[in-house]
Amino acid sequence: MAVVMKSGEVPRYNANERVTHWVVAILFILLAASGLAFFHPAFWFLTGLLGGGTWSRILHPFLGVVMFAFFFLMAVRYWQDNIIQPHDREWQKRLSDVINNRDDDLPAIDKYNIGQKQLFWTMIVTMILLLVSGIILWRPYFADMFAIPVIRIAAVVHMLAFFVLLMGIIVHIYSAIFWVRGSMRAMTRGTVSHAWAKHHHALWYKRVTGQSK
Amino acid sequence: MQSLDIQNRSATTTSAPQVRQAESPVAKLIDISKCIGCKACQVACMQWNDLRDDIGTNVGVYDNPMDLTDQSWTVMRFSEISKADGSMEWLIRKDGCMHCEDPGCLKACPAPGAIVKYANGIVDFISENCIGCGYCIAGCPFNIPRISDKDNKAYKCSLCSDRVNVGLVPACVKTCPTGAIQFGAKEDMLFRGAKRVNDLKERGFQNAGVYNPQGVGGTHVMYVLQHADKPELYHNLPTDPKISPWVSLWKGIAKPLLALAAGVAVLGAFFHYITRGPKEVDDAKHGG
Numbered sequence: 001m002a003v004v005m006k007s008g009e010v011p012r013y014n015a016n017e018r019v020t021h022w023v024v025a026i027l028f029i030l031l032a033a034s035g036l037a038f039f040h041p042a043f044w045f046l047t048g049l050l051g052g053g054t055w056s057r058i059l060h061p062f063l064g065v066v067m068f069a070f071f072f073l074m075a076v077r078y079w080q081d082n083i084i085q086p087h088d089r090e091w092q093k094r095l096s097d098v099i100n101n102r103d104d105d106l107p108a109i110d111k112y113n114i115g116q117k118q119l120f121w122t123m124i125v126t127m128i129l130l131l132v133s134g135i136i137l138w139r140p141y142f143a144d145m146f147a148i149p150v151i152r153i154a155a156v157v158h159m160l161a162f163f164v165l166l167m168g169i170i171v172h173i174y175s176a177i178f179w180v181r182g183s184m185r186a187m188t189r190g191t192v193s194h195a196w197a198k199h200h201h202a203l204w205y206k207r208v209t210g211q212s213k
Numbered sequence: 214m215q216s217l218d219i220q221n222r223s224a225t226t227t228s229a230p231q232v233r234q235a236e237s238p239v240a241k242l243i244d245i246s247k248c249i250g251c252k253a254c255q256v257a258c259m260q261w262n263d264l265r266d267d268i269g270t271n272v273g274v275y276d277n278p279m280d281l282t283d284q285s286w287t288v289m290r291f292s293e294i295s296k297a298d299g300s301m302e303w304l305i306r307k308d309g310c311m312h313c314e315d316p317g318c319l320k321a322c323p324a325p326g327a328i329v330k331y332a333n334g335i336v337d338f339i340s341e342n343c344i345g346c347g348y349c350i351a352g353c354p355f356n357i358p359r360i361s362d363k364d365n366k367a368y369k370c371s372l373c374s375d376r377v378n379v380g381l382v383p384a385c386v387k388t389c390p391t392g393a394i395q396f397g398a399k400e401d402m403l404f405r406g407a408k409r410v411n412d413l414k415e416r417g418f419q420n421a422g423v424y425n426p427q428g429v430g431g432t433h434v435m436y437v438l439q440h441a442d443k444p445e446l447y448h449n450l451p452t453d454p455k456i457s458p459w460v461s462l463w464k465g466i467a468k469p470l471l472a473l474a475a476g477v478a479v480l481g482a483f484f485h486y487i488t489r490g491p492k493e494v495d496d497a498k499h500g501g
Contacts, residue, residue, distance in 0.1 A: 037323070038323040038348075039323070039468065039471075039472075040468045040472050041224040041226055041323075041325060042226070042472065044224060044323075044325055053323075053324050053342075054345060054365075056344070057344040057345055057346045058345075099485075101489050101490065101491075101492050103492065137346075137347075139345060139347040139360060140345070140347075140360060140362070140365055143347050148350065148351060148356060149457070149459075151347075151350070151351045152457050152459035152463070153459055155348070155351055155460075155463050156459050156462055156463045156467075159463055159467060159471070160467075163474070166475055167474070167475065170479055171478075171482070174482035174485070174486070178486050178491060179482075179485070179492060180491070180492045181491045181492060181493045181494065182494055193494065195494045195495065196494050199494045200492075200494070
């Protein structure tokens with residue numbers, strides 16, 4: 001596929017990738033809202049998003065399966081980009097500089113930094129745990145096939161896996177929307193600026209453009 | 214009227230109405246040594262509560278139906294015990310909701326007001342608020358609630374809360390021909406149970422006792438057992454029922470802890486932005 005490169009822009013995600021990401025993101029919001037409502041009464045009002053408590057109970061697992069399917073497509077597409085490399089470890093040693101925005105001379109890294117890669121693998125593990133435990137909890141279709149002690153463990157696993165995922169997603173959303181300026185357009189319009197690419201992902205920039213400066 | 218007498222309500226973090234003086238707790242006492250297994254209580258339960266289970270198949274045992282269902286809130290569990298002297302003994306236990314003082318179903322339920330515990334100790338499902346998630350099944354230490362195929366809502370014995378509320382005894386109590394099921398103030402039932410246990414001991418049942426398990430804070434349905442040292446003889450009645458530690462973790466400490474941690478993470482991100490600000494890339498410096 002020919003990449004249309006407007007001057008000053010580096011393509012990062014094509015239309016398919018963006019659609020897949022946002023399908024997962026929208027489903028995550030709906031799932032998190034209805035799931036939180038089942039988790040703690042303080043969040044019960046969130047059942048309104050899917051049309052009440054019973055509708056939330058009915059829809060939550062179906063949406064979960066669809067989210068997993070779309071997430072699976074992302075996992076297949078990105079897993080190779082998320083293998084942790086030696087330069088990631090070097091970058092990680094400078095984490096306090098990263099957090100404090102002192103990032104002018106950080107080690108050059110590829111398409112993703114180690115935080116993003118760790119989130120990727122965290123999502124792989126938690127999504128699988130959520131799928132498996134979710135099926136065990138799924139009424140009226142599957143829960144009856146499992147012994148009650150198994151259902152109890154599944155409830156705890158579902159809760160903890162979601163919690164870990166939520167913490168990762170909080171960092172993900174903060175970084176993409178608020179912290180690292182210029183990131184959001186990668187997932188909305190598909191491109192980032194040359195400066196952004198060079199600054200945050202120098203090895204990737206070199207790889208996709210053949211330029212290093 | 215009844216709404217004033219709710220002591221505990223599922224998925225509700227604030228207190229129930231408290232101003233009325235609490236009613237004294239009630240209890241049903243089921244004397245297994247007096248039960249003849251006639252199942253009149255099952256029929257009375259069906260009749261009063263307008264329940265009709267599917268007609269099952271005889272599989273060669275007396276249990277009928279074979280399990281609790283959304284339509285059968287109580288069933289007789291027949292256990293045929295061989296004794297050391299070669300004789301046999303029928304242990305017939307009327308199974309159904311035990312109306313725990315600390316109900317696991319209520320603890321697990323995520324739907325506000327779908328499960329309530331009245332001041333008199335009765336644990337009741339308010340089915341219109343039920344969302345059909347089945348968490349009550351995971352929460353119950355006695356494996357009692359059943360979800361209906363018709364409406365995907367959970368059902369169980371209500372201890373005839375509608376009858377008790379107007380001063381009647383539960384339907385099963387009313388109909389029991391041998392007086393094996395009694396109903397009244399829990400204090401009185403404990404007293405009668407203790408008396409009966411003494412009788413049984415005099416008649417050679419050394420280990421007779423009242424089953425009022427403290428692991429769930431005591432129950433508002435109690436048994437007189439001839440062999441209280443071995444509750445498991447009675448179709449696996451749990452020896453020391455408790456809310457499962459998994460359920461306690463899930464619906465106990467994890468709730469405030471994880472909610473707090475997620476809140477702190479969001480605030481942490483906000484204050485990171487306020488103190489450190491965004492990473493902005495200078496296009497000019499990097500040559501654009």
